Amino acid sequence: MSTYAKKQGFGATLWDFLTTVDHKKIAILYLIAGGFFFVVGGLEALFIRIQLAVPNNDFVSAGLYNQIMTMHGTTMIFLAAMPLIFAFMNAVMPLQIGARDVAFPFVNALGFWLFFFGGVFLNLSWFLGGAPDAGWTSYASLAVASKGHGVDFYLLGLQISGFGTLIGGINFLVTIINMRAPGMTYMRMPMFTWATFVTSALILFAFPPLTIGLVLMMFDRLFGAKFFEVSMGGNTIIWEHLFWIFGHPEVYILILPAFGIFSETFAIFSRKRLFGYSSMVFALVLIGFLGFMVWAHHMFADGLGPVTNAIFAVATMAIGVPTGIKIFNWLFTMWGGSVKFTTPMLYAVAFIPSFVAGGVTGVMLASAAADYQYHDSYFVVAHFHYVIVGGVVLALLGGTHLYWPKIFGTMLNETLGKITFWLFLIGFHLTFFIQHFLGLWGMPRRVFTYLPGQGFETANMVSSVGAFFMAAGVIVLLINIITTSVKNVRVGNDPWGDGRTLEWALSSPPPFYNYKQLPLVRGLDAYWIEKMEGKKGLTPAEPLGDIHMPNSSFLPFMMSFGLFVAAFGAMYHGEHGTWAFPVLFLGLAITLGSMFLRSVKDDHGFHIHKEDLMDDDEKGVKA
Amino acid sequence: MANHQLNSGNPRVDIEYRRKKNAEDMRYQIVSFSLMMFLTLIAFAAVAIKGFEATFIKPFIILLAAVQVIFQLYYFMHMNHKGHEAPKLFLYGGVTVGFTIILTFTTIIWW
Structure with a gap:
């Protein structure tokens, strides 16, 4: 061991993270980058709420409000929620299936850097003439007519980060299909791994429509095509279809991993096997499948016709059934369990009523006839914030507390964690519950201000106050993270004491090769089984031997950086052709050159030798 | 674990069985190949011969194409194997x- 453990300076650590292909370090990168964009998106949310706190406010202008609103949605979905989910998938999933890494470690790093540069590109729009201002859905007629380069930043930035997400999803699929430890059958996989699997399948099928939509709109805006221009024979509705064929599965891409994190949390802190495991798997797959059959419910008010609306309304309501199965299974998991209310468990328990509220308004919105009333009002805003904040964000915060020891080897402070939880939960309901009523009273969404005397003042003020509670909760979390990191009290394998799945059998954080010997999985909750039989560790499935590991590489960074450079060239070629074309070709040359280098250079990785893996006492016995 | 070569040098590989299996596969491939040729001829004929409406020819050719894709995947790309x-x-x-x-x-x- 001693040959691999060495103290590093800051430069060496930075280089290590820039070149890493280790899934645990990539998880940390996703966590940091996603956390940063979460704070950026949160600040944008605060600006929105400050602007709307009082009527006729002029904190921001109408144009700037549109930019802030667009970037809040885009940032939170693509640059905060997705990468944070990828952080947990990367950190936990390979450990849960007993693998040493994902199937393609190099591609994993490439996925992160593509996301990162796409996100940076998108946010540079703030400093380069204005951010996108056509809403996160960027409906074609509005977006194509948008002045300036804002929407171009949206198109190119999301295209680049979308590539990253797509290859990340494919990587997880291959990993779960091929790299499960001996004995880890599909029906013994932990729920979070199942959620990762179904989510990755959704990514595989949902992202290509987005890519196509973005390409079409990019051609419309940058290269004079007319795909969405009705006067030239195009069809503006096709963008809406392509966007929502992606967009609806996207919300399941966000919520299914949240379900996975909560399933783990309920089982761990109820100290009971997850109730109805096989029905949970069935519900997960069914939600994933139905997720592709309902996209037109976002377009009820388009005038698709009563038959279409009815079909999509019924399909949408059907999703309530598997979701209900999951809710009851979580309740029955807690029933009769010896429940410990730790911070992650508080998030999980609070998630159930919050998410059910969001689900109920979802079924209300799914009734096409009623939707004409709710359409484009704050009721819709309240609905999707209840499912995304009440579901996804609670899971991400709960998951941060749950998996922090496994990722960093230290335990977040429980008292501060509970303060964060209560501040955030109260703030969340304060902000969004009242918005249901604002919508029903007639306040339209996406407006930058409203007039006094319409009865919206008090409710909007309440909503804005709630937003600051959430901000305070996040600040306490950041303080918690800093103090925990400074104190640096190391914890053992299973710091919660009731870990059930394989990851809790490893040290915190795990060694870079994860498993010295691949574990033998003898049932669901493999580590729990071993603990119940009084064993300290896992049963090995193989003798100790050399481990083959991949080499670090700087090429993923360069490939993504090339696309980042090329995107500037593509965007400015219209008015600055003299320098924009060279920049476009330079960027593509960097990307293609890095890909060429990757193809011609043989990189066989390295082996960790058996002797280095043996503990000193093992050597003593065998020597 | 340590680099075991699972596919070669295994004394228990049954060469006779392999040979028989390969011959069988080859027969299927030739049969499906000639069927595909035949289907292609029909597709061309449907267009060349006068008297068929476009509303018939288009779905008909798409149907033949779908059958060919299945042949391609199952017999030439071995999707019928375990x-x-x-x-x-x-x-x-x-x-x-x-x-x-x-x-x-x-x-x-x-x-």
Whole structure:
């Protein structure tokens, strides 16, 4: 061991993270980058709420409000929620299936850097003439007519980060299909791994429509095509279809991993096997499948016709059934369990009523006839914030507390964690519950201000106050993270004491090769089984031997950086052709050159030798 | 673990069985290849011979093409062999999603 453990300076650590292909370090990168964009998106949310706190406010202008609103949605979905989910998938999933890494470690790093540069590109729009201002859905007629380069930043930035997400999803699929430890059958996989699997399948099928939509709109805006221009024979509705064929599965891409994190949390802190495991798997797959059959419910008010609306309304309501199965299974998991209310468990328990509220308004919105009333009002805003904040964000915060020891080897402070939880939960309901009523009273969404005397003042003020509670909760979390990191009290394998799945059998954080010997999985909750039989560790499935590991590489960074450079060239070629074309070709040359280098250079990785893996006492016995 | 060579040098590989299996596969491939040739001829004939309406020819050729894709996947790309369950699942999953999208587009956008 001693040959691999060495103290590093800051430069060496930075280089290590820039070149890493280790899934645990990539998880940390996703966590940091996603956390940063979460704070950026949160600040944008605060600006929105400050602007709307009082009527006729002029904190921001109408144009700037549109930019802030667009970037809040885009940032939170693509640059905060997705990468944070990828952080947990990367950190936990390979450990849960007993693998040493994902199937393609190099591609994993490439996925992160593509996301990162796409996100940076998108946010540079703030400093380069204005951010996108056509809403996160960027409906074609509005977006194509948008002045300036804002929407171009949206198109190119999301295209680049979308590539990253797509290859990340494919990587997880291959990993779960091929790299499960001996004995880890599909029906013994932990729920979070199942959620990762179904989510990755959704990514595989949902992202290509987005890519196509973005390409079409990019051609419309940058290269004079007319795909969405009705006067030239195009069809503006096709963008809406392509966007929502992606967009609806996207919300399941966000919520299914949240379900996975909560399933783990309920089982761990109820100290009971997850109730109805096989029905949970069935519900997960069914939600994933139905997720592709309902996209037109976002377009009820388009005038698709009563038959279409009815079909999509019924399909949408059907999703309530598997979701209900999951809710009851979580309740029955807690029933009769010896429940410990730790911070992650508080998030999980609070998630159930919050998410059910969001689900109920979802079924209300799914009734096409009623939707004409709710359409484009704050009721819709309240609905999707209840499912995304009440579901996804609670899971991400709960998951941060749950998996922090496994990722960093230290335990977040429980008292501060509970303060964060209560501040955030109260703030969340304060902000969004009242918005249901604002919508029903007639306040339209996406407006930058409203007039006094319409009865919206008090409710909007309440909503804005709630937003600051959430901000305070996040600040306490950041303080918690800093103090925990400074104190640096190391914890053992299973710091919660009731870990059930394989990851809790490893040290915190795990060694870079994860498993010295691949574990033998003898049932669901493999580590729990071993603990119940009084064993300290896992049963090995193989003798100790050399481990083959991949080499670090700087090429993923360069490939993504090339696309980042090329995107500037593509965007400015219209008015600055003299320098924009060279920049476009330079960027593509960097990307293609890095890909060429990757193809011609043989990189066989390295082996960790058996002797280095043996503990000193093992050597003593065998020597 | 340590680099075991699982595919070669194994004394228990039954060469006779392999040979028989390969011959059988080859027979299937030739049969499906001649069928595909035949289907292609029919497709050309449907266009060349006068008297068929375009409304018949188009779906007919698409149907023949679908059959050829299945032959291609199952016999030439060995999807009929064991161990292809996951690719099959995702292939059919993709086909289902794609079909739903095309069906919706043809019925509510391009009608």
